[in-house]
Amino acid sequence: MTQTQEHSPTISQSEGRTLESGEREYMLDVRTTDLEVNMGPQHPATHGVMRILVRADGELTTGAQPHLGYLHRCAEKIGENVEWLQYLPYTDRYDYLAAMNNNLSYSLAVERLMGIEIPRRAMMIRTICAELNRIGSHLIAFGTYGLDIGAFTPFLYMFREREWMMALFEKICGARLTYSYIRIGGVFNDAPPGWLSEVERFCDTFDEKWQEYVDLLMVNHIFVKRTADIGVIPKEMAIDFGLTGPMLRGSGIDWDLRRDMPYELYDEIWKSGCFEIPLGTGERGTLGDCWDRVYVRVMEMRESIKIVRWCLANIEPGPVIADIPKTLKIPPGECYVGIENPRGELGHYVVSDGGKVATRVRVRAPSFVNLAVLEAIMPGTLLADAIAIIGSTDIVIGETDR
């Protein structure tokens, strides 16, 4: 059987030959019948309930078809049936690892329709919470990715820091996972006394721990072997599939909404020069491979710490929520607001007819969009790499299915 491979040099380069067109051709000596393997719906590596129908020819994957919807909870329909403020807790439930960011995206969309000003202290606290939540989310992404491909210990290390982060959130809003803390108009309440200094202690500790993770897993020889050159997403493909966040930056495209289309205080923070946008470089393999995507997430954690430090240095006393009525009536109109979530651009498209209830709440979920690329990158890879590729997309099923 002849198999032409474009993007996935999973078979060693010594086998096969290069065609005139530049494509590589491989001869496989044994031909087997196509086998359909159901990965899921219950599989530890999908981090939720999802089924991927993998078609395999011996050790080679010839196709992959994700089947979603096992966790569909009709979030968009609920949005059309509850009041504007009542919908906020539902936003926690799509990407439950980054609930603060979800609250922020929805609040920003409604605030844009209302045209209200948010107090500066509220924006500072929002930024601190969103960035801390980004760290927590990336810790899970990185830790479980190690777990997926056989490294158990780093996962436990990362849960240790995440535990502290969740304790911080518990102190500020009482919840550990589904916060509903960032509200339309600001935040629910001010940070309790001593909270900001504890965040500072967290930042100091995290800087040390971060180096530990890099030494332990990121440059680990086995980890690099399992992820470098695997599941390569070229730049054109990344744009064609509308990938955002670390998936896009892993392919070397310099795009981050926090810098390029800033919301809240990010314009000011970027201009102060305190953080950078890490990009995939292909230093361990090919640009846009699994290792690059994980590298971007790991580097982003440190940048988030820098943003939190900037906020801690510049925060001033003041009100934390704008004066808004208990029952909101949103002026008629429509708008789309997208923000940089840990997994990419989380957008809310909201339509109001001037009443108490939304006409339409659309959630543009980054996991949903990023997952679609699997169908394109899986064919031609080895079956054993399937888990490495799925893990590197870092999806949260609550968000793909909404």
Next chain:
Amino acid sequence: MDFRGIYDRLRAMKAPGMTGCDEPREKNPEDKKDKGRFGDPYVLVEPALLPAFLDAVRMDAHLAFEMCIDLTASDPSTDDENLWVIVQLLSLTHKHRLSIKCLLPKANPVMPTSVPVHRTCQWHERECAEMYGITFEGHPDPRNILLPDDWVGSPLRKDYEFPEEYHGISCK
């Protein structure tokens, strides 16, 4: 570029299928019924020419909308005879966005697929098709995506009636 600049450029290049635009405005103080219109401006495009429009604005060097961020639909109300199909475009080169709206008659909700232009539309269109009953002609894989294959009705339509049971499971 701001919306005015984009709109002028779209008119100058005679973008296929564009019929006009809608911009936010303050409410008219003399007309008590008028509530104004807030939020984002958008351009109106003929649904039949949406793929051609997307391709044209992607290729144009001044606009360069190379990424399709979102494609979704909306049912404004039971009385309205149109569905909306809304597309959000993003230009990585020029750092600007554009919202597009297509009015699609509920009596015959059929429009061509945009998958040949942006492959990301494949899943978005599957979602629109199951949620709103829109047919995207030429779609490579027109199955349900979030709903079960045997689901009846279009759940996000405003006139949707909730089922009383599904395979013996009570939905009340």
